[in-house]
Amino acid sequence: MRFDVITLFPEQFRILSREGVVARALSRGIAELRLWNPRDFAPGPHRRVDDRPYGGGPGMVMLFEPLAAAIAAARAASPKSQVAYLSPQGTRLDQDAINDIAAKPGWILLAGRYEGIDERLLERCIDQEWSIGDYVLSGGELPAMVVMDAAIRLLPGALGHERSAYEDSHMSGLLDCPHFSRPEEIDGLRVPKVLLSGDHGAIARWRRQQALGRTWLKRPDLLAKMTLDQATTLDQATTLDQEAR
Numbered sequence: 001m002r003f004d005v006i007t008l009f010p011e012q013f014r015i016l017s018r019e020g021v022v023a024r025a026l027s028r029g030i031a032e033l034r035l036w037n038p039r040d041f042a043p044g045p046h047r048r049v050d051d052r053p054y055g056g057g058p059g060m061v062m063l064f065e066p067l068a069a070a071i072a073a074a075r076a077a078s079p080k081s082q083v084a085y086l087s088p089q090g091t092r093l094d095q096d097a098i099n100d101i102a103a104k105p106g107w108i109l110l111a112g113r114y115e116g117i118d119e120r121l122l123e124r125c126i127d128q129e130w131s132i133g134d135y136v137l138s139g140g141e142l143p144a145m146v147v148m149d150a151a152i153r154l155l156p157g158a159l160g161h162e163r164s165a166y167e168d169s170h171m172s173g174l175l176d177c178p179h180f181s182r183p184e185e186i187d188g189l190r191v192p193k194v195l196l197s198g199d200h201g202a203i204a205r206w207r208r209q210q211a212l213g214r215t216w217l218k219r220p221d222l223l224a225k226m227t228l229d230q231a232t233t234l235d236q237a238t239t240l241d242q243e244a245r
């Protein structure tokens, strides 16, 4: 999977190639990262990438031309990739959206700075607009790294043995179960007996029951979403079954 990131701060992305799941995936060629700086596409001696907003107001706006040129260069290098813009105005991402993102061959991610970008880029050059949450950050670089981390860890071979554990909880739309390790007792707090029993069936049941219980208590909305999804899937299956008869 290939990520082309358009950013005025390419240095910020060094962190991804230094350590962890993403760094390992990049070094193994499971994922690729290429950085494009709009300043390299800005014309004239001053190589301007921003200017004052029409209509006045504080701050600066990122200019159309350098960004459009950087996007065109990235598209030429990665013809199968769509362009996604990280912004507070974007579609809110969740695990389902990340699963869809990870299924694509690649993405060109545009990280905005200043007060944002010239609106005409959204008309002409951008395919999707995403938000990682309802809060404002100083730039789109961190959201781009969040999306890359969430997507790359889903790629085959990215996670080692821990993927199976990962699959049990989050992928099922539930919150994770509690985790414990040595020692068995800390300040009077003990590890649940079932986890010491060696009965893997009972342990799996306990973990699922804990995940359900925690989701019920902390995020009942996820349960509602899940049962709705399952109901829809069930309904689709029934319809398919009827059509097949």
Ligand SMILES: CN1CCN(c2ccccc2CNc2ccc(C(N)=O)cn2)CC1
Pocket (backbone or CB within 6 Å): 086, 087, 088, 111, 112, 113, 114, 115, 116, 117, 130, 131, 132, 133, 134, 135, 136, 137, 138, 139, 140, 143
């Ligand atoms: C001071 N201004 C900096 C630039 N910013 C802005 C405006 C438009 C687009 C991108 C940005 C970059 N910021 C982002 C990006 C994404 C998210 C998210 N929720 O996904 C939050 N913030 C507006 C505020």
